[in-house]
Amino acid sequence: MKILTLNTWQEQGPWRERWEMIFSGLERYRPDIVAFQEVFNPQWAREVQNRSGFAHLVFAEEPSGLMILSRYPAAEWECLTYETGSPTEPYRRYALFARVETPAGALAFFNTHLSWRLHESAVRQKQMAELLEFVGRKSAGSETAAAGDFNAAPESAEVARILAAGFTDSYAALHPKERGDTWNNENRFAFGHDPLPDRRIDYIFFKNADRILGRHLQTEIIYREADSGGLYASDHFGLLTEFAGL
Numbered sequence: 001m002k003i004l005t006l007n008t009w010q011e012q013g014p015w016r017e018r019w020e021m022i023f024s025g026l027e028r029y030r031p032d033i034v035a036f037q038e039v040f041n042p043q044w045a046r047e048v049q050n051r052s053g054f055a056h057l058v059f060a061e062e063p064s065g066l067m068i069l070s071r072y073p074a075a076e077w078e079c080l081t082y083e084t085g086s087p088t089e090p091y092r093r094y095a096l097f098a099r100v101e102t103p104a105g106a107l108a109f110f111n112t113h114l115s116w117r118l119h120e121s122a123v124r125q126k127q128m129a130e131l132l133e134f135v136g137r138k139s140a141g142s143e144t145a146a147a148g149d150f151n152a153a154p155e156s157a158e159v160a161r162i163l164a165a166g167f168t169d170s171y172a173a174l175h176p177k178e179r180g181d182t183w184n185n186e187n188r189f190a191f192g193h194d195p196l197p198d199r200r201i202d203y204i205f206f207k208n209a210d211r212i213l214g215r216h217l218q219t220e221i222i223y224r225e226a227d228s229g230g231l232y233a234s235d236h237f238g239l240l241t242e243f244a245g246l
Contacts, residue, residue: 001242002225029240033145035148065113078126085123088190108142108144108214112150114149129161145206152201167205183200206243219239
């Protein structure tokens with residue numbers, strides 16, 4: 001089982017050229033489930049599904065920017081609008097759930113994108129609490145994965161909350177001495193934003209790994225290299241986690 005997450009940076013910059021790099025990565029990495037953030041156009045979401053060959057797409061009516069691609073059907077899905085909003089953001093934040101029916105059973109899969117400003121840890125902590133309540137309600141103790149752009153560093157109180165709830169940070173588990181930055185100012189698209197420090201803010205967390213996920217084999221930072229023309233796939237790097245199950 002392979003899970004991939006990437007914040008795709010909306011339709012910013014040379015976005016069609018960037019998406020060709022994303023498509024190439026999907027072909028190379030061959031994930032079973034994908035969590036994309038910042039995809040707001042439903043027609044483009046369907047185009048991504050068609051181009052990448054995934055049998056199943058979960059895309060909410062809410063303007064969440066969240067989508068899930070899966071090689072297995074989603075028997076149930078739901079989009080949660082967080083009650084906690086940032087006073088500096090003129091939009092809401094969301095979590096997207098899909099119950100993915102695999103040959104080994106149902107995987108509770110979550111994709112989310114929390115508020116981004118550095119000084120808004122308190123906002124993110126409340127959003128994380130809402131996410132964990134949502135996870136508890138929808139997963140019922142089953143095998144669970146939660147991916148996305150959490151906009152919080154590994155040492156943050158936000159990440160401490162999800163770890164305290166029994167989740168494993170897939171990157172930190174296998175690379176405890178490495179930073180693994182997914183926001184990196186060497187990426188010219190990241191550098192063009194308001195100045196933000198290099199740090200890891202994108203995650204794949206998992207819990208209750210058993211028959212579906214199985215043993216955690218590897219997690220790597222992906223989409224981190226520019227092409228020959230200096231083009232990056234997004235302003236973020238992505239993550240790919242592989243499990244021994246399925």
